[in-house]
Amino acid sequence: MAMDQMAFDADTFARLAVELHDADGMDETVEAVVQFALQAEACSYAGVALVLRGQREIAAVTDPLVAEIYQLQFELGEGPMLTALTEGVAVQVQDVAAETRWPSWTARLAQYPIGSVLHTPMWANAQPIGVLSLYNTAPYAFSADDEAIAHILARHASVAVASARDDETMAAAVDARKLVGQAMGILMERFDLDDTRAFEILKRYSQEHNVKLRDVAQELIDTRKLRGSIDPAGS
Template sequence: MDNDFLEDFAQMALDLHGEESVHETVDRVLQYALKAVHCGYAGVVFVHNGQRIETAAATDSLVADLEAIQVECGEGPDIDVLADRYSVIVGDTRTETRWPRWAHAVSQAGIRSLLSVRMYTSSSTVGTLNLYDEQPNRFDVADQEVAHVLARHAAVALASAREEEHLWQAIDSRKRIGQAQGILMERYNIDEERAFAVLMRYSQSRNMKLRAVAEKLVSTRDLPH
């Protein structure tokens, strides 16, 4: 690897870990993927509860259609990578035999090559990074190695961004509940514990999340009817 390549990857790591949200992190991953591997399209797929897959971001609307083909066919490289592989290279979808229905549909869409790499941390699988191209045999082992490095950095950055978003959501939720309690305490001259009990009662009787009840009260100054 030359010095420029190493500097690019060092900057990539800093940029990825510096993003503040999952959305921004995913977009940055795709930018670097196109630059690092020089392919036509790129996409990131998230896996939920180890089963359901979702296209989190893509450089073109075509990518989401390509990912949907795997769900519809029930077969494809993404599914295998998430299950028991770290990466898959498809040299030519017109001659691919491992996933015939998927390969036929993708080749009909004009895509001939694919490189799919698992994004994972030491504790969980985040999803996959998928690179596509209209030319056959576009990806080689060197591209696979580059994609692996990018995917590992992306997985750690995304896991961190998710945790940070959940943390801020929890903090914001607690803040809203506190504000709602304050409104009830002032309005009905009750203490903090009783105000919380009122919110809980409305949450259970209306089958609404506690945060939703609090947000309703804070924004309208009235409890849900």
Template sequence: MPFDPLAETFGRLATELFDLGGVEETVDAVVQFARQAVRCKHASVVLITHGRRPEVVALTDPGLADLYQLQIAAGAGPLLTTIEHEEVLLITDVATETRWPAQWVEVVTGAGIRSALHVPLMLAGRAQAVLSLYGEQPDSFDDDDVAVAHILARHASVAIASARHEASMAQAVDARKLVGQAMGILMERYDLDSTRAFEVLKRYSQHNNRKLRDVAQELINTRRLPHSD
């Protein structure tokens, strides 16, 4: 596989990924590019949510969702192994695998998949996503394919981390706006200054074990402070 054209393509990909902004849009672009760059049958990206539960974000074939749901339910499979060990996992022939439950082999081969390449995406110093590539024949991936997947994983990791940060910042801005509006309602209704209004919101948030933005949103919607539990 020639690398000079790929180097130019990867440079263009990096620019395109950062222009996308959203996490889902970024992940979908990674999956589509991976399928072309490695010439595999299917590709997917699974992200780890805040609860440390894998969540399928992008698939080239919706039918692949069953592969992941099976692993998540069983607590075993190459996806979880890749996350746990934070290492590239190459499966040359699914039909001969014995590391995971036989049901996994049946589902994968039933989907027409005979080989797979799983690459961890490192975010904030740990594996928080996995890029998976699937082939229809045994030994579908050679050393060049693994090298390309490594490069793509690095680009994807940076782009996804950036998209997540932007999404987090946008949520923080929205939360501040909601709190500001709620404070304004309290200040007008009860003749409070901004410090006292914020203290009231904070007290309700802590007492009811709810996020401050949720308390603010309810106040805005109902014009009343939430009932205490």
């Protein structure tokens, strides 16, 4: 790798680290990742696919055709991105037209201006959480240096995405606690209860009606009542 390219990459990754740190939530984080991939890599298009709560999700793309290619693999149940995601290994397709590992994918991809592909897995807590995907319109576009940079970029992305997921989970938990606290206050005022008894009522209602505690609280706050009846003296 040439010295000027190395300097460019160091500068790019330094700016990436700052931007990912400042990103507000999951969406901005993955958007920053794919935009930096266009600068740091020999790619025409980039995308990130994630596994969220057990579900595969197209998180960010630099062009709608990347989303189409992702969706194509979801529908076919095969393709290099799915292999990278499920096996946690980097997958490179040097010449899409000559690829034989995923015949259905190769045949369908002929409609897109894609010559070469590079998928790099993203990891958190020893589990694959997503894939950084790079596409070029020409075959044999990705060098060994490009693959090395992709791994570095994927590691940066993995840490940032994992952190964003933790932050969103924590924010949701804080929001839920606030809602439950408000709902408890309503019950305490209406039925002259202490906080322990008010919480027990909400919890019992949640269990009896198979509704999440957060949703029970939200319903009580929004409507000032709950479906059915509330028995403050119930056990």
